Amino acid sequence: MNINDLDYSLSELNIAIKDHYDWAGKFLRLSLLGGEADADILDPQSHLHCRFSRWLSLRLNGDALDKDMVIIIDKNHKDMHDISREMMQSIIQRSVTDSLLETYQKAQQNFTASLDRYKEYLFSYRNMHDALTGLPLRHLLYCEFPLVREKSQRSCRHLYLLIMDIDRFKSINDTWGHNAGDEVLRKVALVLKDATRRTERIYRFGGEEFIILLDAKNDEDAQKAAERLRQHLQQQSITVGHEKINVTATGGLTQVSDADSLHEAIGRADKAMYYGKNTGRNRCIMGTAAQEMVALG
Numbered sequence: 615m616n617i618n619d620l621d622y623s624l625s626e627l628n629i630a631i632k633d634h635y636d637w638a639g640k641f642l643r644l645s646l647l648g649g650e651a652d653a654d655i656l657d658p659q660s661h662l663h664c665r666f667s668r669w670l671s672l673r674l675n676g677d678a679l680d681k682d683m684v685i686i687i688d689k690n691h692k693d694m695h696d697i698s699r700e701m702m703q704s705i706i707q708r709s710v711t712d713s714l715l716e717t718y719q720k721a722q723q724n725f726t727a728s729l730d731r732y733k734e735y736l737f738s739y740r741n742m743h744d745a746l747t748g749l750p751l752r753h754l755l756y757c758e759f760p761l762v763r764e765k766s767q768r769s770c771r772h773l774y775l776l777i778m779d780i781d782r783f784k785s786i787n788d789t790w791g792h793n794a795g796d797e798v799l800r801k802v803a804l805v806l807k808d809a810t811r812r813t814e815r816i817y818r819f820g821g822e823e824f825i826i827l828l829d830a831k832n833d834e835d836a837q838k839a840a841e842r843l844r845q846h847l848q849q850q851s852i853t854v855g856h857e858k859i860n861v862t863a864t865g866g867l868t869q870v871s872d873a874d875s876l877h878e879a880i881g882r883a884d885k886a887m888y889y890g891k892n893t894g895r896n897r898c899i900m901g902t903a904a905q906e907m908v909a910l911g
């Protein structure tokens with residue numbers, strides 16, 4: 615999900631919730647004061663009449679990470695409408711029971727709790743992703759790292775960490791301006807993301823630095839993956855306005871051993887990357903556990 619979609623989804627959700635509570639107010643009014651109930655209230659499919667349902671169908675049809683949560687909200691929303699209809703009939707017939715009241719209250723709590731959960735998820739998603747590039751941020755790298763490492767250990771492959779740092783990015787900002795710099799960052803992120811495989815995870819680590827976690831059979835395969843990314847970026851011509859900007863990056867690769875903390879692995883990859891910067895840029899260097907620097911490509 616991109617961050618703009620997320621903000622749109624949140625504001626649509628707030629409007630949808632308001633509409634749902636307008637419906638609840640109408641239901642209460644009719645129950646207590648009487649009046650002509652329309653299809654919004656009486657139809658057994660009344661949950662489909664309310665705007666909330668339109669929001670749900672948008673989220674359910676989308677390619678959303680959050681589908682499971684939306685399915686639960688959908689169910690709780692329908693339950694809310696069903697029990698409210700039953701409640702209204704019981705109020706009119708003066709046959710409300712304790713157990714019906716309890717079921718009504720429970721349905722309301724479930725509905726609200728599922729909405730709260732979903733909103734929390736959206737907020738935390740937003741906090742953990744970069745608004746400019748849409749990539750996961752450093753904090754998410756730290757959260758996900760133990761799981762990624764565990765998965766790699768289970769698959770009997772090795773985990774590698776690659777830092778890619780855009781070359782002379784300051785001069786891109788200085789020459790074409792900060793907005794152009796932002797656009798370059800957005801496009802570089804897209805290029806790198808397109809070039810990473812499904813099992814590789816890419817993060818925006820800092821300003822113009824990206825971290826890629828990849829698992830590979832051996833050093834040779836990991837080195838090929840690092841070089842594939844670097845060369846892929848070099849081959850793209852990135853257009854900002856009418857300008858074509860050639861962008862390259864320098865990579866620092868290291869194997870993450872079982873004894874390494876994420877911090878240690880980043881430190882080693884960082885050293886290798888700086889070695890690459892100091893020896894010409896637009897190249898990848900592997901930093902070994904023995905502190906050797908191996909030039910790739």
Ligand SMILES: Nc1nc2c(ncn2[C@@H]2O[C@H](COP(=O)(O)OP(=O)(O)OP(=O)(O)O)[C@@H](O)[C@H]2O)c(=O)[nH]1
Nearest residue numbers: 779780781782783784785787792795796821822891
């Ligand atoms: N436009 C833009 N610039 C950023 C952003 N984050 C960091 N920067 C800039 O990125 C530049 C990084 O510059 P340096 O660290 O000097 O590195 P460099 O110019 O890329 O040079 P080398 O890394 O040595 O090749 C700084 O000028 C930062 O202001 C951002 O989100 N948008």
